[in-house]
Amino acid sequence: MTGAPVLALRGVSKRFGAVQALTDVHLEVHAGEVVALVGDNGAGKSTLVKTIAGVHPIDEGVIEWEGKAVNINRPQDAQQLGVATVYQDLALCDNLDVVGNLFLGRELKRFGTLDEVAMEKRARELLDTLSIRIPSVRIPIAGLSGGQRQVVAIARALVGDPKIVILDEPTAALGVEQTAQVLDLVERLRQRGLGVILISHNMADVKAVADTVAVLRLGRNNGSFEVASTSHEEIISAITGATDNAVTRRQARIAEEAK
């Protein structure tokens, strides 16, 4: 990737009481780049994402936004910078329709009242540009399938024109076709020049859409790979730490001795 990263984390650490959740973590996200954030459970993926989203302020290190150091202490700070987060539990209102959910908290107004026409128009435009197909924008969320809800949640993140979108396991609960739809959507976000941070346990998804894979292990960076030139196994071994255990150390020692 050329140019300065939109978002860069430099030496970020985060501690919860006695637990060192993140230690000296580095991460860069460029415009139009999909960065997959992978790691085992407890590796610190969620914590890292929450520091970017402003849920947990960082203890040490620097977060840079378009080259300038910024403080992200509250979720609003992150939103104002242009970070949109889609959490795993989508947090949509079942009883409101698609338009109502897309604009919840930032309704368009006209003479002080809700401008349903303008909101519906923008909702349709947004869903069209993302090639999202749902039965109707006036259907309550409760009437949509899991995949449709996921794409609505992602579309909702885009209403505020963010520069970075964080997706927390967007395909975890989805079937084959719905997963493909969400992956299509991720690629469309990249085409629109957004930086995407994708958390996933599914290597097939990661290989399919990500440009870069950043591996976290026990709260530290454990390698960053170009997806195109990295094999499945290399990523898996970085996640599980298979490159650093008794077996590999012994093999390395034997190889050393053989020389």
Add this chain to the structure above:
Amino acid sequence: MSTETPTTPAPAVDPRLLVRKEGLAGYFDEFTRKIRSGELGSLPVVVGLVIIAAIFQFKTGTFLNANNLTNITKWIAGPGLIAVGVVFVLLLGEIDLSLGSVAGATAAITSVLSVRQGLNEWLAIVLAIASAIAIGALHGYFFAKIGVPAFVVTLAGMLAWNGLQMLVLGELGTVNNPMDGVVANLDTYFLGDGDIVWAWLFAILAIVLFAGGQLLDSRRRSAAGLPSRPISEIALRTGVIGVVLLVAAYMLNQDSGLPLPLVILVSVVALGDFVLRRTGYGRQIFAVGGGIEAARRAGINVAWVRISVYMISAGLAGFGGLFIASQQGSADKALGSGNVLMSAIAAAVIGGTSLFGGRGKTWSALLGALVIQSITTGLDMVHAQQAIQYMITGAVLLAAVVLDSVSRRTQKSHGRG
């Protein structure tokens, strides 16, 4: 680095999309689809009203007389106003059990201030309703900030404010409404002292506003390239509403004209509907009722929405209490006790507001109050005992809740829960 650009397929028409036929046929298709999938709306209550009216008309022969219908529209004001407050609380998925006591306490404060303390009656009313709103704020505070279940807070309130009502009224108890005072007139005044112009004027104004609003909305939507209601559908809807309103105006004019309590109730219902459907605040109420976590993440101040809704419900209950006092001629220790609260909750639910939160309209308070008052009045006319009245009203409430639960389940199975 992946350089392949995904080819975006032209958005073909998904076979699952809801495609509506043009014109009236599409309107009826949509209607039957909604009924099948459990979105019953106001249909059960309208059917219920027709059946109730038919039964009592058959039994008494005088139920549909202009005089009786006028009385019913006057008497629904008190319970109806309380029921509008209940709708707001039910939309949050909560309950307010204190509303009967709040209504009684407000009526007591008003009459004691104006009659015994000699305060200006308008000032007394303002102070009393302000105290009702303060009571609601207190309930809301304990519920939203301290985290006590609303059920318990308002149950405590039911007892406490009934105590306040007795304390305010004191040893002497009942306070009669001052002759020809504001409170006394609430129930008995007819617009223009019974001039028939008013009923016609309001009916025609409502029809014009309704049709105009629909046409403007339709035009804006088609200008924006969105699907809009066809003219035929607007005409049909306006026609149905117009016939109902004009018949109502005609019937009222056969008796004494347009009663003030009806005008106030309908205005409050219409205002409430506007707030709920057209303002950001109303959207926030629905959001909190439909998903607290989603509402919170959208930046909605959940605690304030909850507190303010309890303020609205208590304020409207106080207002309704004044109408009940006006109707019975006095404020006494029993005002607001008995089945006042249950009737208001029943009215909201019978009218179609869900007990499970997030679904409902203020119009359901009006329709539900009409149903309950029609049953009560009809049973009075056939000289049924109070015991029978309670049992029938209870059965109707149960039927409404069953309908709500079943329609919710049907909606779930049709993917619209």
